[in-house]
Amino acid sequence: MAVIGAGISGSVAAYRARAALGPAATIDVFEAASHPGGLLSARTVGGRTVDAGAESFIVRRPEAVALIAELGLDTHVVRPTGRRPALLATGVLRELPRPTLMGIPATVDAVDDVIAPADRALMADESRRPLSWSPGDDVAIGELVARRFGRSVVDRSVDPMLSGVYSCHSDDIGVRAALPQLAARLDAGAPSLGAAISSLLPPPSSAPVFGAIDEGYRLLIDTLLETAGTRLHRECAVSAVRPSGARWEVHSATDTTVADAVLVCVPASAAALILADGVPEVAAALRRVEIAGSGLVLLALRDDLQLPDHSGVLVATGEATRAKAITLSSQKWSHLSGGPVLVRASFGRLGDPIDTIDDETLITSAVADLDLISGLSGGPSIGAEDVIDAVVQRWPVGLPRYAPGHLDIVAAVAAGRPRGLALCGSAYDGVGVPACVKRADGAVAQIVGDLAATG
Ligand SMILES: Cc1cc2nc3c(=O)[nH]c(=O)nc-3n(C[C@H](O)[C@H](O)[C@H](O)COP(=O)(O)OP(=O)(O)OC[C@H]3O[C@@H](n4cnc5c(N)ncnc54)[C@H](O)[C@@H]3O)c2cc1C
Numbered sequence: 001m002a003v004i005g006a007g008i009s010g011s012v013a014a015y016r017a018r019a020a021l022g023p024a025a026t027i028d029v030f031e032a033a034s035h036p037g038g039l040l041s042a043r044t045v046g047g048r049t050v051d052a053g054a055e056s057f058i059v060r061r062p063e064a065v066a067l068i069a070e071l072g073l074d075t076h077v078v079r080p081t082g083r084r085p086a087l088l089a090t091g092v093l094r095e096l097p098r099p100t101l102m103g104i105p106a107t108v109d110a111v112d113d114v115i116a117p118a119d120r121a122l123m124a125d126e127s128r129r130p131l132s133w134s135p136g137d138d139v140a141i142g143e144l145v146a147r148r149f150g151r152s153v154v155d156r157s158v159d160p161m162l163s164g165v166y167s168c169h170s171d172d173i174g175v176r177a178a179l180p181q182l183a184a185r186l187d188a189g190a191p192s193l194g195a196a197i198s199s200l201l202p203p204p205s206s207a208p209v210f211g212a213i214d215e216g217y218r219l220l221i222d223t224l225l226e227t228a229g230t231r232l233h234r235e236c237a238v239s240a241v242r243p244s245g246a247r248w249e250v251h252s253a254t255d256t257t258v259a260d261a262v263l264v265c266v267p268a269s270a271a272a273l274i275l276a277d278g279v280p281e282v283a284a285a286l287r288r289v290e291i292a293g294s295g296l297v298l299l300a301l302r303d304d305l306q307l308p309d310h311s312g313v314l315v316a317t318g319e320a321t322r323a324k325a326i327t328l329s330s331q332k333w334s335h336l337s338g339g340p341v342l343v344r345a346s347f348g349r350l351g352d353p354i355d356t357i358d359d360e361t362l363i364t365s366a367v368a369d370l371d372l373i374s375g376l377s378g379g380p381s382i383g384a385e386d387v388i389d390a391v392v393q394r395w396p397v398g399l400p401r402y403a404p405g406h407l408d409i410v411a412a413v414a415a416g417r418p419r420g421l422a423l424c425g426s427a428y429d430g431v432g433v434p435a436c437v438k439r440a441d442g443a444v445a446q447i448v449g450d451l452a453a454t455g
Pocket residue numbers: 004005006007008009010030031032033036037038039040052053054055056057058236237238239265266267270274294295296395398399424425426431432433434436
């Protein structure tokens with residue numbers, strides 16, 4: 001068995017493959033980087049090692065929580081302190097609108113103090129305007145919400161949420177792939193957007209939405225790969241995978257490995273290159289997935305600095321900051337409190353890349369944005385003199401764009417999947433870590449089925 005890519009998707013795939021195939025199977029894991037983990041990667045800032053890609057997981061979904069428990073790591077799970085994120089909109093630091101579904105409110109009450117006056121009237125009237133939707137339709141979330149509720153609801157409530165999760169504006173993200181439950185309600189004939197959202201809002205709860213691992217995601221990756229007992233080939237980028245009779249050739253710059261089955265667990269753009277010769281229909285579908293790059297500035301600040309009493313700040317479209325979000329890590333997570341004050345500022349989205357901005361400028365921007373937010377909440381001014389350490393982490397291949405029509409790509413990949421090869425990663429059934437875990441489980445089940453069928 002060959003596993004290509006050792007991010008969370010490939011690491012889970014290798015672990016599940018070992019459980020399914022038993023101790024005698026050889027599992028080769030090929031990883032282009034010098035270390036496994038992909039977007040689950042750590043950096044050291046101010047003497048603290050912190051997650052420098054994904055930092056948390058949704059606990060309302062079962063997959064990550066169950067996997068961590070299965071590995072015996074549940075004592076390492078930490079919950080946020082309970083401080084809430086704020087919203088920077090119209091130059092003011094505010095409460096984040098709630099309740100919402102990914103920033104989409106059901107009624108005007110949730111967003112009343114933040115939206116434009118004209119959009120208040122539009123929202124109040126929404127249930128009386130006919131909703132044009134046919135089953136199977138797909139449209140950008142931004143377009144749908146702007147049409148029904150007004151542009152200010154998009155800019156000030158939906159974009160701040162989607163920019164973080166997808167590194168895209170809501171005008172770039174399709175309803176059907178990103179919010180399938182909303183598409184289903186609209187297909188079923190919901191009379192208005194407000195009614196559809198209202199039926200989907202979870203009951204109010206004070207339970208935390210997110211969890212994290214006290215030692216960082218590296219603990220999860222290392223445990224998965226150690227338990228899987230694989231042959232991990234580091235700095236070994238796979239250039240092509242081609243069928244060879246009933247088996248598969250895996251080509252890298254230095255070697256060709258022949259395997260009974262292959263799990264392709266790399267981003268869509270890399271998978272398209274790897275499969276271009278061997279499985280061209282699947283590669284053609286994957287080439288249609290755009291990738292949004294992003295980056296983080298991790299700051300360690302002097303330990304007596306007072307920050308706003310929030311877990312972080314999400315930024316509305318059109319605000320004066322360069323950052324799209326700022327996580328006040330030491331205030332969000334108690335295991336990161338004490339010692340230097342830790343902050344992570346997020347930059348970049350589809351159409352707003354950061355690759356032409358140098359590290360120094362990004363760090364200066366992060367400090368300036370933090371200063372702005374501190375000032376808005378009546379806190380101290382913050383400048384370069386308060387910074388103990390700063391690290392820039394870039395993710396040029398960050399998140400796949402779930403454009404309107406994205407599920408057609410996913411269907412084409414499924415239809416073109418040859419026996420003995422399966423794909424997993426964030427491009428298919430959801431971008432979060434739990435969704436990647438679920439997809440990897442499913443990909444291994446497909447391969448096990450294929451191997452059983454061929455004897
Ligand atoms: C900045 C950021 C923050 C995020 N925060 C969160 C969060 O807090 N919670 C959450 O649930 N999700 C979060 N996400 C999403 C989540 O991190 C990803 O969707 C998930 O980690 C993807 O895992 P993966 O294994 O599919 O891909 P990746 O992590 O991209 O791993 C793919 C691996 O394949 C390797 N590779 C690529 N090409 C080749 C090749 N040719 N040969 C061999 N190896 C190759 C890469 O080096 C990499 O190690 C975040 C994403 C970003 C960008």
